[in-house]
Amino acid sequence: MTPLKTVYDSEPDNSLEKSMSLVASAIADTSRVSILCALMDGRAWTATELSVVADIAASTTSGHLTRLLSSGLVICLTQGRHRYYSLAGHHIAGLLENLMGVSMHPLISPQSRTPVSLRYARTCYDHLAGELAVKIYDFMQQEKWIEADGTALTPVGKTHFE
Structure with missing residues (x-):
């Protein structure tokens, strides 16, 4: 050969x-x-x-x-x-x-076992969590209250919180 x-x-x-x-x-x-x-x-x-x-x-x-x-x-x-x-x-x-x-591993995302009420609004250690916290964060970004990376308040945001 x-x-x-x-x-x-x-x-x-x-x-x-x-x-x-x-x-x-x-x-x-x-x-x-x-x-x-x-x-x-x-x-x-x-x-x-x-x-x-x-x-x-x-x-x-x-x-x-x-x-x-x-x-x-x-x-x-x-x-x-x-x-x-x-x-x-x-x-x-x-x-x-x-x-x-x-x-061979299924491509299905794992299902959350967290009760619905906790998925909506809860805290996690020192911060807000759940769907409500995401909505608040999205609103603050939309209104330009927080920096684009989400790490600090903008001057507009500081004014609204004062």
Whole structure:
């Protein structure tokens, strides 16, 4: 088997943020995710096999595999006329497992167990809290009684409180 080399830009970009976003964008397609999940079994698959798993056309699979190759997520081994694709390493499988774990958490915000009367008006240590306090704060900002960052009274605010 002869490994097919992954093509990278001639000038490496040392930006971690850019590198992370390139990997994330390579994964951000359901067909590519299907391909990557199929490859997690450790075997090398042909493009035809992967097109069946991802339920996409062979020509579409080729484009997705090119994207995954260029991002370093998969490698391609050539054996005669055939090409076999597999994950680029155990670290990619670990990345996918972590992503699966994060994806399984519900996106529903936790529900407050605070009684309705306390959610409306209450104090918290040394300050007002609840919906009423938010309304007072919004009113004071609207009337320009407090600074934009909310940390101090404006001269107009001081006048109103005096």
